[in-house]
Amino acid sequence: MRSFALVLGLAMACTQQAAGLTPPADAAPYTACADITVRKEIRSLSSAEWKAYESAVQQSQKDKWVDWFGYIHNRLAVYAHGNSNFFTFHRKYTRDYENVLKKYDSSVVLPYWNAMVDFQSPSSSVVLGSEYLGGNGNSDTNCVTDGLASNWNLIYPENHCLKRQYSGSGSIPAWHSPEFITSVLQVSKTYADLRAGIENSIHGAVHLGLGGDMDTMYSPMDPVFWLHHANCDRLWAQWQAISPNDRTYMYDGTDSSGKTVSLDDTILASDVPVVSVMRLGYGDMCYTYDTIQAAKGNATALVKRQKCNKSPDQATQAVRNLPPEVLSTYYPSFASNKAINPLENEMPSIVPGQPMAADVKAAATFVPPKPNEKLRGKMPVPSTLTNKWITMMSGNVTEVREIEERACAMVDALNKAGYLSPYMVN
Ligand SMILES: [Cu+2]
Known part of the structure; x- marks a missing residue:
């Protein structure tokens, strides 16, 4: 195994000492980054970006970083x-x-996967296709045999192949929609609210669904x-950016011992204080996301996608047309008549079935699928977390079930209103 000291050294070299506590948003103790890279949705990567990413990940596996x-x-x-x-x-x-990957190729930027747009049929996502991250494990051994991590052999916690076992016998049950996450972004007033809303919904569902x-x-x-x-x-960064003066350093709730958290708590395994990670674009957090950048008006990556897809405004409009009582319960920002803040709107222009931009040919001929009219009022309720998972995650069952009830009630309310999600195309 690679030396642990090397990893810790890397982590520490990239950060600075804490200079103070509870800084207001306009007085960060960390210096602004000279270079801020933009993390993009995986489907937006160019062929060259995808290849560079894939190669660095492969090397990180060979060198046992994984x-x-x-x-x-x-x-x-x-x-x-x-x-x-x-x-x-x-x-x-x-x-x-990401810093480890940059050691292999400094141009590499970690992409993200907006799994919500694939909520209706996650296993059909191109992201889980054999040219990208690969799909379900083999039916006998559960070993992943296609895609980036095809036939990976791992040594921790013992020698094993990388495994996936989709939770829905060969496929993945529906998980949380862009509509639900948009609601979480709009109704969460504290850091702890947002953490519970995301960790117990799409976060857990993707882990469990892939198995x-x-x-x-x-x-x-x-x-x-x-x-x-x-x-x-x-999603956290986007929520912070909605109201940066209150939220950049908003940190509340409790830690695993039940103690109220503080910005000067140490983040384990890296020995830096929490305050050092709160503000993107400062200290070692020299990155942002395409959606945040787009909201600020610098939207090159997104504009490219919108050219071939429907405008995200159309998708948003369908939600805004919901009855006022549904809006005020789940979409308080849409309910108030003010202009929509794109940061509070998780209805992206990516559509299910959308090929990777890296697949130049498929991307060029792609015609975005229309929502399936037969499914109007039939949005599926997202899968729920198992007790085994909640225990493994040291989760609070009451907190998890409360989020699940909200997700279920929202789907019910949308279905009753005859809503058709633009992401339901199958
Ligand atoms: Cu984790």
Whole structure:
């Protein structure tokens, strides 16, 4: 195994010492990054970007970094899940892995996977296709035999092949829609609200739906983990950016021991304070996301996608036309008549079935599918978390079930209103 000291050294070299506590948003103690890279949705990567990413990931596996990150995650299971450490730990941790990839190729930027747009039929996503991250494991052994992680042999916690075992006998049951996550972004008033809303919904559903290694505490060994966690991190960053003055340093709730969290808590495995990861674009957090950049008006990556797809405004309009009582319960920002803040709107222009831009030929001829009229009022309720998973995640069953009830009630309300999700095309 690669030396642990090297990893810690890398993590520490990339950060600075804490200079103060509870800084207001306009007085960050970390210096602004000279270069800020933009994490893009995986389907937006060019062929060259995809190849560079794939190659760096392969090398990180050969050099056993993948095993190392699996080991760290397993060791910190209780600390990092089911409490306020969830977002802060995983932000630092995914950044550390991205920094490892940059050692192989400094041009590499971690992509994210917006799994919500694939909610109706996750296993049909091109992201889980054999040219990209690969699909379900083999029916006998559950070993993944296609895609980026095809036939990966891992040594932690013992010698094994990378496994996936879709939870719906050969496919993945529906998970959380862009409509639900849009609602979570709009109704969450505190950091703790948002953490509970994301960790217990799409976060858990993707882990459980893919199964195999993703359904263990060494789940980072599956490359899907990083794209999925970048997506969760994006949702936090986007929520912060909605109201940066209040939310950049908003950190509340409790940690795994029940203690109220603080910005000067140390993030385990990296020894940096929480305050150092709160603000993207500062310290070692030299990245942002395409959706945040687009909201600020610098939208090159998104504009490209919108050219061939329907305007995201059309998708949003369908939600805005919901009855006022549904809007005020689930979409308070849409209910108030003010102009829509794109950061509060998780209805992207990516559509199910959309090919990777890296697949130049398929992308050029792609015709976005129309929503299936027969499914009007028939949005599926997202899958729920198992007790086994909640226990493994040190989750709070009451908190999880409350989020699940909200998800179910929202789907009911949308269906009663005769809503047809633009992402339901099958
Ligand atoms: Cu985790």
